[in-house]
Amino acid sequence: MKKIKGLSLFANVGVAEAMFESIGVEIVLANELIEKRAQFYSDVYPKAKMICGDITDDAVRTQIVELAVELGVNFIIATPPCQGMSVAGNRDPDDPRNQLIYYAIDVIKRVNPSFVMLENVPKQLTTKITVDGRKIRIPDYIKRELQEAYAFNDNTLAKARDFGVPQLRERNIFLLVKKELGFKWEFPEKQDEVTLEMAIGHLPSLDPLLREGMSLTLEKFPDFEKKKAEGLSVSKWHHPPTHPWRHVEWMMHTPTGKSAIYNEVYYPQKADGSEIKAHHNHYRRMNWDKPSRTITMFNGFISTLATVHPGRPYEENGQLLYSDPRALSVYELLIVMSIPTDWPIPDWADDSFLRSVIGEGIPSKMARDILYQLVISYDGI
Template identity: 65%
Template sequence: MRLNGLSLFSNVGIAEAYLKDVGIDIVLANEIDDKRARFYQEVYSDAHMICGDVTDTMVRDEIVKEAKEKNVDFIIATPPCQGMSEAGLRLEFDPRNKLIFYAVDVIKRVKPKFVLLENVPKQLTTKIKYNGDVILIPEYIKKELGEDYRFNKETLVMAKDYGVPQLRERNIFLLVKKELNYIWEFPEKQKEITLEEAIGNLPSLDPLLREGIDETLKRFPEYEEKKKIGLQISKWHYPPKHSWKQVEWMMHTPTGKSAIYNEVYYPQKADGTPVKAHHNNYRRLKWNMPCRTVTQNNGVISSLACVHPGRKYVSENGEVLYSDPRVLSIYELMIVMSLPLNWNIPEWADETFIRRVFGEGIPSKLVKEIVGELTRQL
């Protein structure tokens, strides 16, 4: 038995990468951003992408009408989380937090058998204004949908527990129409996959320096050879670009540590003043655990724990250094996002855009395992 699905706030469809494998055919999707919508449509040519603002009544009416025509029985909705995210400003009553209203409206009108509603854990304690009252988002969802749907008991889930080499905690509501005889809970946890297991066998890459190729080759004589070997693995395993000063700081930063704790080569301004930073900025990842949560700024060394773990080595002048003073390559990100390695990223998509949409995506295998737990019963 296969189900027709609708994806709301679909981004570029990272969550949907394996849904066909577990019996869900996404036939309709909605995304506000033109570039993301175009990316989605190129990857999922079988789905009809409605590009538009779901808060617009006419757009929402079009989504509902087409969902009914296409017999949609499954909805996955992933409203943007920046208003609640630990990495964001978290303003009280951030307007983005109200996007859940529009997802709920579509669900109530389409009446699918099953719904997957995903967001950050902070959603559980985020307040919104509703009918003149201030209530928590989960309370609102259950008031609106609890009459027709059963909810899962545990809603917090870690991607690392389901074959994804990334921590990434999420809050996911799983809804089943009350008249149906199915129980939808999270599946049994799986063994954690460390970064060593996930990307440890990939060829090392030297970064491309912003100062130019001549400076790059002067600092990294093996740059071109390493790049060539990397591209033999995948066209997406190519060197990220960084400034020399940041690269030098990271060359002196051990695996799992932050450069802010270095005695000499620490993040500093031109006059030598230390840069004020969080203890997870300028931090190398650890080999012996899954990747930290991938964020939108995963291409920036100074961002949250996004630098390659590296390997210790001794330079010609006897200095202890660490290889791969760079962020993860796009290919390595595909692995830690658990995307299929042949996932068809459009040629026109630039690196900054790809990194941003990855940072906002739900790991593909997490969704596959959770939805598979349901469709096996069907």
């Protein structure tokens, strides 16, 4: 088997890389700006060298390039931050993070690897950046700089649901192969869809921990401790998220797949009782018979984009209610992101940190399956 040795730029904590070892791909070098994320990466992938620093700094970028060449890197995966382009972000065309692709391209041209995987949100296709004082669309810039040396994949839009990942996440992914190698790197065939029922429907139900304290939690959810223990018997990461009671109450009255904004009585309200104006995907439960909505950095909040567990209907005092009025647990997020549930998460990592970095990652199985297409093509030449 021909060895693929990789460099991960904008590495985050290595969500994309979580299954690479299973297909014989070795990430030997990574770069991450944020020290806490870099430490997590090093704890999970101790064999990889980590350069923690700002890729826009010429000295740091040169250090990355020189070490990549020394280590024999022939594959680069780059996933620049997308908040400036994301539907879940503010979509600011002048967000400086949109410019980070410039520095990734510089590293690619200097390292000159055989293979490149550039991943971002679909909005990248129409987002413009400023290069040499002129505006240019990101795809046009990438191709202008690299298409002489590299063959690009024909279809660049990929949905996580097509890779057997229980999530609707869509990404734009450029797959590049040196032209002299004589083949193109394309996505694999679509796989069967995995619904939330199939992925997490077997897990124990959890009641939320109310922000107002344990006394109110036990008053509203007498089985809280029992359910918590059942969850922890599965994984230490399947434990109750914390939410304010008013959010929880709205969601107890919200059916599977629906948003609380459509409730006649228990709809989102301000402290003065006035209605909260929200997007139809806010305060929304997900569907059992579909994959999860896209997991974002803010996946621990009920009020944001479709984060709430689908729940099960039950009756209490003649009232129809729905269980699990909460965001997905960290364990459920691992499954929905197709991250191995035995991923060696460092003991020091807490829920808030994990939720943020998981929400920024590429689903692990999606990344692995795309890369495996390269492995078998490369072995075949």
